[in-house]
Amino acid sequence: MEYISLLMFVVVCVVLLFGFPVAYSLAGTALIFAGVGVLTGGFESAYLHALPSRLYGIVTNQTLIAVPLFVFMGVVLEKSKVAENLLNAMTQLFGQYRGGLAISVILVGALLAASTGIVGATVVTMGLLSLPTMLKQGYAPSFATGSICATGTLGQIIPPSIALVLLGDVLSSAYQKAQLNMGIFSPESVSVGDLFVGAIVPGMILVSLYLLYVVMVTWFQPHKVPKVAPQSTNVSLASLLNALLPPLILIFLVLGAILAGFATPTEAAGVGATGALVLALLQKQLSLSKLKEVMLNTTKVTSMVFLILIGASIFSLVFRGYGGEELIEQLFNSLPGGVFTAVLLVMAVIFVLGFILDFIEITFVVVPLVAPVLLAMGIDPIWLGIMIAVNLQTSFLTPPFGFALFYLRGVAPATVKTTEIYKGVLPFILIQIMLLIAMAIWPNLITWLPEYLYG
Numbered sequence: 424m425e426y427i428s429l430l431m432f433v434v435v436c437v438v439l440l441f442g443f444p445v446a447y448s449l450a451g452t453a454l455i456f457a458g459v460g461v462l463t464g465g466f467e468s469a470y471l472h473a474l475p476s477r478l479y480g481i482v483t484n485q486t487l488i489a490v491p492l493f494v495f496m497g498v499v500l501e502k503s504k505v506a507e508n509l510l511n512a513m514t515q516l517f518g519q520y521r522g523g524l525a526i527s528v529i530l531v532g533a534l535l536a537a538s539t540g541i542v543g544a545t546v547v548t549m550g551l552l553s554l555p556t557m558l559k560q561g562y563a564p565s566f567a568t569g570s571i572c573a574t575g576t577l578g579q580i581i582p583p584s585i586a587l588v589l590l591g592d593v594l595s596s597a598y599q600k601a602q603l604n605m606g607i608f609s610p611e612s613v614s615v616g617d618l619f620v621g622a623i624v625p626g627m628i629l630v631s632l633y634l635l636y637v638v639m640v641t642w643f644q645p646h647k648v649p650k651v652a653p654q655s656t657n658v659s660l661a662s663l664l665n666a667l668l669p670p671l672i673l674i675f676l677v678l679g680a681i682l683a684g685f686a687t688p689t690e691a692a693g694v695g696a697t698g699a700l701v702l703a704l705l706q707k708q709l710s711l712s713k714l715k716e717v718m719l720n721t722t723k724v725t726s727m728v729f730l731i732l733i734g735a736s737i738f739s740l741v742f743r744g745y746g747g748e749e750l751i752e753q754l755f756n757s758l759p760g761g762v763f764t765a766v767l768l769v770m771a772v773i774f775v776l777g778f779i780l781d782f783i784e785i786t787f788v789v790v791p792l793v794a795p796v797l798l799a800m801g802i803d804p805i806w807l808g809i810m811i812a813v814n815l816q817t818s819f820l821t822p823p824f825g826f827a828l829f830y831l832r833g834v835a836p837a838t839v840k841t842t843e844i845y846k847g848v849l850p851f852i853l854i855q856i857m858l859l860i861a862m863a864i865w866p867n868l869i870t871w872l873p874e875y876l877y878g
Contacts, residue, residue, distance in 0.1 A: 438452060449731070449738040453741040454737065457470075467744060477736050477740065481732055481733060485689055486615060487589075492693055496698070504708055505670055505706075509531045509535075513526075514527045516663060521648055522638070522648035525567070528553050529570060529630065531549070531553075537581050545574070545576075550835060558836070563646070568848075569849070575831070577629065577816075579782065579819065581630075582681075583681075586786070587812060591619075595804075597804070598611070599612065621805040677695040731784055739792060751792060762802065765800065775818075777826075778818060785815060803869075806862070809869045810859065814859060820851060822844075
């Protein structure tokens, strides 16, 4: 009966490939398998008795309140022309240098990632604002599109990332479960704030490597990054500060409150949402119609997240009822190479699943199944969370199925070939793989800052 749990997983992937909604696919497949199992005697209906308490736990989860608040903050900033002002100021500041616009795109994308935490919004926004200008100035289409796609995915790893909020909640439950299974009845906890802190150093390294790559291209392939016109390089200090300070202050308030221990991620998300409204109001970008649009978008995204979470919860319950968790544990323990092989296998599976599933589905479906087993093998939960986040970020960039590629393809001019977008992201994929290898060899890149601040 254990292998039925694997069949469930295969069936869900097939159903998703036919285009059915994720939440309904997860819940529907699980309930069908549970129903057949009850009729044939292969599944205990008592497992389904836990479903109401699970669903109640989801809708009353305090940590997940941060999701709609961070989404609200991101959508408000997207609508308030923060990205446009930042890009204009940065372009003028770095315009005197060859490749200055590409540098501006990466820096602005990093700031947007720290402000919004939404991958799709950053890719689309930067694609609409910067891609036409880069192409007009003579940038190679592959280099321009690659820079935008890679920068847009920084929202996956740079806090306050919605992906890290969801991962933190799932890993917290998985870590406590793993410790209880090991006989530790006073379990330690891991929080979303711990993941935020653990992601800071890898995020800074990734941005620095992106910038280093742009500089290297300007040296060795200058034809790809032409110098902009001199008339566009004049910038006043006042205009630069006016563009930079508002988002920087907002980031400082949100992350600073978490790092200093003054607020939980949920409370800091409330501060960020309020700050984004104030920022939009000060820039005269807040109207009743725009606020209505922001609230509608926030409701749609939040509803999608919670529906998927409910569907994933039903799926994982039935999966465990068929003995899937024990099967995974037996598989990992029987692998040659122990922990290393187990982590490598999980990372490979998550990378491939990133082609067909969004980070929300992977976080709610795959991570709860494998994380307790991996954490029971002695893996640090913060390290595991950041490794999964960067792995998914790499998957979202990888042709031909990467989500970031689809986002940019939707807003890129028809003159830009899809093959050029694929070609442009390859160097950035190699950079992210290098970071993954570095974090695997030197886990302190992730764990040092949390230990320093909270240890």
